[in-house]
Amino acid sequence: MTNAVPPEATPGGGDGEVYSLNMGPQHPSMHGVLRLLLDLKGEEVVKAKPVVGYSHRAHEKMAENRNTLQFLPNTSRIDYLSGMIYNLGYCQAIEKILGIEVSERAVYIRVIANELNRISSHLLWFGTFLLDLGGITPFLYSFDDREEILDILDQVTGSRLTYCYGRFGGVTMDVDEDFLARTTAFLARIRERLGMYDDLVAKNVILRERCINVGVISTEMAKSYGVTGPSLRASGVVYDVRRAEPYGGYEKFDFDVPVLHEGDTMARFHIRISEIEESCKIIEQAIKGIPEGAILPKKMPKRFKIPEGEYYFAVESARGHFGMYIVGDGTDVPAKLKLRTPSFSNLSAMPEALAGTMLADTIAIVGSIDVVMPEIDR
Amino acid sequence: MPETLSQLLDDSVLAMPIAAGLIMGALTINVLMLVWAERKVSAWIQRRMGPTEVGPFGLLQTLADMLKLISKQLITPSNVDKPLFHLAPLLAFAPVIAAVALMPFSKSLILVQNDFGLLFVFAFGGIAVIAIFMAGWGSNNKYALLGAIRSVAQSISYEIPLILSALSVVLVVNAMGFTLASGGSIVVANGLDLSHIVMAQDQHGLWFVLVQPIAAIIYFISALAETNRAPFDIPEAESELVAGFHTEYSGMRFSMFFFAEYTNMLIVSMLAVVLFFGGWDGPVLPGPLWFFLKSYMVIFVMMWVRWTFPRLRFDQLMTFCWKVMIPLSILNLLATAFVVAVL
Numbered sequence: 001m002t003n004a005v006p007p008e009a010t011p012g013g014g015d016g017e018v019y020s021l022n023m024g025p026q027h028p029s030m031h032g033v034l035r036l037l038l039d040l041k042g043e044e045v046v047k048a049k050p051v052v053g054y055s056h057r058a059h060e061k062m063a064e065n066r067n068t069l070q071f072l073p074n075t076s077r078i079d080y081l082s083g084m085i086y087n088l089g090y091c092q093a094i095e096k097i098l099g100i101e102v103s104e105r106a107v108y109i110r111v112i113a114n115e116l117n118r119i120s121s122h123l124l125w126f127g128t129f130l131l132d133l134g135g136i137t138p139f140l141y142s143f144d145d146r147e148e149i150l151d152i153l154d155q156v157t158g159s160r161l162t163y164c165y166g167r168f169g170g171v172t173m174d175v176d177e178d179f180l181a182r183t184t185a186f187l188a189r190i191r192e193r194l195g196m197y198d199d200l201v202a203k204n205v206i207l208r209e210r211c212i213n214v215g216v217i218s219t220e221m222a223k224s225y226g227v228t229g230p231s232l233r234a235s236g237v238v239y240d241v242r243r244a245e246p247y248g249g250y251e252k253f254d255f256d257v258p259v260l261h262e263g264d265t266m267a268r269f270h271i272r273i274s275e276i277e278e279s280c281k282i283i284e285q286a287i288k289g290i291p292e293g294a295i296l297p298k299k300m301p302k303r304f305k306i307p308e309g310e311y312y313f314a315v316e317s318a319r320g321h322f323g324m325y326i327v328g329d330g331t332d333v334p335a336k337l338k339l340r341t342p343s344f345s346n347l348s349a350m351p352e353a354l355a356g357t358m359l360a361d362t363i364a365i366v367g368s369i370d371v372v373m374p375e376i377d378r
Numbered sequence: 379m380p381e382t383l384s385q386l387l388d389d390s391v392l393a394m395p396i397a398a399g400l401i402m403g404a405l406t407i408n409v410l411m412l413v414w415a416e417r418k419v420s421a422w423i424q425r426r427m428g429p430t431e432v433g434p435f436g437l438l439q440t441l442a443d444m445l446k447l448i449s450k451q452l453i454t455p456s457n458v459d460k461p462l463f464h465l466a467p468l469l470a471f472a473p474v475i476a477a478v479a480l481m482p483f484s485k486s487l488i489l490v491q492n493d494f495g496l497l498f499v500f501a502f503g504g505i506a507v508i509a510i511f512m513a514g515w516g517s518n519n520k521y522a523l524l525g526a527i528r529s530v531a532q533s534i535s536y537e538i539p540l541i542l543s544a545l546s547v548v549l550v551v552n553a554m555g556f557t558l559a560s561g562g563s564i565v566v567a568n569g570l571d572l573s574h575i576v577m578a579q580d581q582h583g584l585w586f587v588l589v590q591p592i593a594a595i596i597y598f599i600s601a602l603a604e605t606n607r608a609p610f611d612i613p614e615a616e617s618e619l620v621a622g623f624h625t626e627y628s629g630m631r632f633s634m635f636f637f638a639e640y641t642n643m644l645i646v647s648m649l650a651v652v653l654f655f656g657g658w659d660g661p662v663l664p665g666p667l668w669f670f671l672k673s674y675m676v677i678f679v680m681m682w683v684r685w686t687f688p689r690l691r692f693d694q695l696m697t698f699c700w701k702v703m704i705p706l707s708i709l710n711l712l713a714t715a716f717v718v719a720v721l
Contacts, residue, residue: 210694
């Protein structure tokens with residue numbers, strides 16, 4: 001069954017009246033505050049127009065009004081599901097601009113924290129996506145797994161969601177043996193669980209019917225809209241910032257960039273599941289190779305003045321290419337900080353993917369693209 | 379004891395109020411228990427505790443919830459079609475009570491004995507669709523309307539395999555010419571009489587699930603769709619349509635839809651027990667207890683399915699009905715007719 005439903009097969013009939021449905025911003029499966037203006041013919045979506053801006057918090061403006069260090073807590077609140085990646089990414093950007101050396105140990109800790117965060121984000125996506133498709137039980141299992149990550153990160157960072165773990169030059173707190181042991185135990189657990197999810201969820205016939213050939217984003221379409229992250233890799237493009245422009249020590253690790261060519265909802269599902277496996281691989285290597293040493297440089301400047309000029313630094317968040325465009329004017333307050341968030345570009349490709357699908361597919365496609373609304377509105 | 383109850387109902391002028399009161403009371407308790415069971419079953423499947431706080435094992439949790447719903451304000455949104463909006467919950471609620479009255483809980487414990495009980499149960503089931511459509515149409519809400527449209531299409535489609543599968547049982551009962559010992563005399567079984575269907579299985583020691591396994595499976599799947607249960611819960615698919623046809627209902631009006639839904643589950647399960655699992659037939663325990671135990675087993679499977687599967691898409695649901703279920707049930711009926719004719 002494809003999403004190319006012939007018009008006469010829709011309940012509204014071939015030449016039925018087109019009516020509009022305002023879905024969101026308050027709707028159970030609009031992932032926060034996404035608002036979709038749908039033009040429907042029966043159950044078939046003729047046109048979809050996303051409306052954003054319901055959780056605008058002016059993070060970019062805030063960056064222009066406080067010094068670089070003061071902006072640090074904001075970073076993890078831009079995308080609350082990959083807060084660690086954003087937080088450490090911002091630190092890495094400033095370090096690169098100022099040429100601050102990061103100790104080996106801190107690099108390894110950052111990689112572990114980043115990848116744990118990525119797994120937790122993908123697990124949350126796994127649960128909520130299936131919730132969108134009407135499967136309630138996987139949600140509780142994946143949150144159970146995710147809870148373990150939150151506990152592990154809570155132990156070392158002191159927060160569960162909006163981490164502020166990075167500092168320019170390292171991380172705030174050192175990890176201990178217990179942290180590494182718990183992380184290793186978690187890897188064993190999640191690998192076992194992934195097998196179970198594959199058997200019970202990915203092979204489920206209803207899920208496959210709902211996902212295969214639904215919401216196809218072609219390679220050209222993905223490229224032209226600037227789609228990044230798992231959604232891009234599900235459309236057949238091998239692009240991962242960790243590989244394309246290695247940062248933060250990722251060049252030392254051996255991992256694959258999973259790619260599928262279908263571009264449909266099922267491909268996006270499989271990509272994220274394989275990314276969890278790849279993240280497990282990276283964490284395993286990092287735990288094995290973590291060196292002793294300091295986590296912060298001995299002498300640090302009081303103020304981090306950004307030299308005059310324009311800088312761009314990108315990291316791979318759980319949703320794709322997260323870029324920071326920083327304009328410095330010689331003070332420690334950036335003249336401009338533009339955030340290039342992956343969800344925004346990913347969402348922009350959605351209307352084209354939605355046209356011609358059924359109303360129920362809309363939910364599946366929105367879910368499979370994995371948008372985080374606060375990240376779009378910033 | 380059942381004999382006297384039955385006679386009391388037959389003879390007294392109070393028959394109607396007593397029967398109605400009995401059914402209402404029993405059904406209310408039943409719904410409260412079913413909601414509790416649903417929450418416990420889902421909790422077990424999801425490795426949670428479920429309700430534990432109110433009463434032993436959280437048994438009174440749903441009672442507390444019901445009290446909360448009763449005490450809530452009845453909100454009527456602006457611009458609703460008032461007669462339809464107000465009438466719909468009642469219309470959803472009434473036929474399910476009527477259908478329960480037809481069920482043969484044991485050989486003698488039948489509140490309304492009718493020669494065409496099976497037809498009446500399906501007829502009452504059909505009224506629920508009208509109530510849902512009234513709710514969706516009258517609510518002045520597009521989600522509700524979409525839910526209602528889906529519900530009507532779904533219920534009407536799935537009624538066909540549901541009735542066809544039941545019909546194969548009727549065919550077996552009628553054509554085999556089962557003779558039943560009833561009250562000293564011997565009668566030929568009437569396949570539309572619910573108690574006759576059970577007696578045919580009871581007295582010949584053969585549950586029809588063994589005679590009609592395909593019909594039993596078709597019946598169960600159609601029953602899931604007919605009662606809007608997952609994975610066929612698209613009329614109230616909360617991730618798409620918020621709450622479907624009852625989006626705009628609150629308080630007691632909402633709980634009446636809720637009541638109707640759970641009682642509908644009980645009715646289709648009871649009918650499944652009557653048609654395929656030998657009704658009150660069972661050793662040691664009294665008949666009505668067996669009847670309820672079997673019904674609850676069927677309901678348990680329905681809950682198990684709900685908390686295991688994701689939801690189908692609307693067009694897939696219809697395709698499945700018209701291209702798989704209906705041809706299969708017609709084939710089954712024809713095969714049954716053929717076998718019965720040859721024998």
